[in-house]
């Protein structure tokens with residue numbers, strides 16, 4: 675059944691599963707993963723956490739979702755959630771925060787310790803274009819899709835959501851392109867929707883000064899690039915490219931997230947972003963049962979999705 679709640683759960687849990695699959699092999703090289711590819715949820719590895727443990731990608735996404743799940747938009751409440759995660763281990767699978775990106779950490783410190791406002795705490799430098807806002811943008815994209823009147827005004831909303839940590843135009847543009855792709859997949863879950871959304875984004879953002887950074891995904895033959903051309907680093911452009919390339923070159927949720935994780939390097943985030951979009955494309959029922967059962971705090975995450983759906987869809 676492809677109801678709103680199933681779509682929200684497919685994206686949020688699809689993202690969390692991709693994250694959890696990638697956590698044990700984060701920073702592993704592509705070559706090493708070719709020899710011993712991830713095929714299922716693993717335990718330990720890069721971090722001292724059990725199978726099904728998700729990382730900062732999902733923690734920050736849940737902190738955001740928790741703050742906006744009642745249907746109101748209060749970015750200070752979102753930052754408070756990020757602080758509860760970063761300083762107090764809330765929104766973690768094992769009651770302990772175990773990884774954080776530099777830009778996110780600096781922005782959170784700017785807000786709480788530097789007493790900067792939500793408009794000033796995010797980083798604006800050209801070298802602050804990691805994937806740390808793209809990896810937690812989907813709750814905002816989902817809210818913009820479902821709440822009446824928000825969809826046509828999604829751009830300033832998504833920009834502000836990114837800018838809490840990542841305020842450079844390049845990171846914000848990645849979040850807007852991602853959002854247009856997610857909208858298209860929620861409207862019509864098929865691969866053509868991804869291509870159409872990329873065409874629309876290309877026309878719409880041609881005037882952006884950061885347009886050229888994304889020219890590869892806008893090229894009609896982007897999905898024909900060989901794997902050797904796809905980088906899977908924490909740079910936001912590489913991450914978006916890698917996630918979309920996996921989505922366009924596979925035929926199931928499972929195949930997509932495993933391909934994403936096995937690209938190596940920033941495995942959890944590429945897995946998470948590919949996984950959220952693959953959830954939208956293939957639906958909740960396509961998420962492997964075994965992985966859902968292994969995912970830590972799955973019921974907690976699902977309850978948050980139900981709360982959001984009730985508020986966003988006017989129940």
Ligand SMILES: [Mg+2]
Pocket residue numbers: 729730731773942943
């Ligand atoms: Mg992570």
